[in-house]
Amino acid sequence: MSRIGKKPIELPQGVEVSVEGNSVTVKGPKGSLEFSFNEDMKVLIDGNIVTVERPSETKTHRTLHGTTRAIINNMVVGVSEGYKKQLKMIGVGYRALLKGNTLVLSAGFSHPVELEVPVGLTCEVPKNTDIIISGIDKQLVGEFSANIRAVRPPEPYLGKGIRYVDEYVRRKEGKTAK
Structure with missing residues (x-):
């Protein structure tokens, strides 16, 4: 039985x-x-309660049951509260800039990386190393945040890169001298 x-x-x-x-x-x-x-x-609506029912106990129906309910719940939370992801850039010379509807990232490459902000999302850059993505669609907010992080993922030796604010990066020890 799908508990969700x-x-x-x-x-x-x-x-x-x-x-x-x-x-x-x-x-x-x-x-x-x-x-x-x-x-x-x-999908049944009874007053202010929405429920999802499935026709049988087959594996595909069980998986669709939980997924459908979770997506509808995410939609309800999105239109009432919204979703927000915060990213932080760590590294010398790493900075973000918002030009109109384009996010320009300087992340240690020889060229700036330009990312178009999707329709339905708002992007803020309060400090030049902080990025805040917010919107009502959980999937779109998460995907765009992941695309920004993929430009320069955090590396384990110096910790440089783009990471989520609440993300923990496990640090490794470098070469040790004799």
């Missing part, structure tokens, strides 16, 4: 969910999101 799939989703104040066929639309104070789920799943 069985949990009901409680809707906060100001969030509306509507189901048409096999698509769910979630509207809230921060915006609206839409998701097309598998036609075998049933």
Whole structure:
């Protein structure tokens, strides 16, 4: 039994969910999101509680059950509270700059790396080494944050690179002298 799939989703104040066929639309104070789920799943709305049901106990239906419920829950949290990821650049000369809708990173290469901020996300650079990505779509926020981190992942010897604020980088000892 999927324990996550069985949990009901409680809707906060100001969030509306509507189901048409096999698509769910979630509207809230921060915006609206839409998701097309598998036609075998049933999404039921009872007042301010949303539940997901599956037709059988096959492995594919069990996996779809939990995934569908988790995605709808992430949509509800996104339109009511939003998601935020914070990154920090560590290294001499490493800095970020926001030019319009483009994030320009100087990360130790011979050229600056330019990343286009996707539609639906907001990017802030409060200090030249801090980057804050926020939006209502959890998947989009996480993917763009991972793309920024992939420009220069943190390395274990000096700790230089781009990392999440709450990320722990295990440091290694370098060569030891005799």
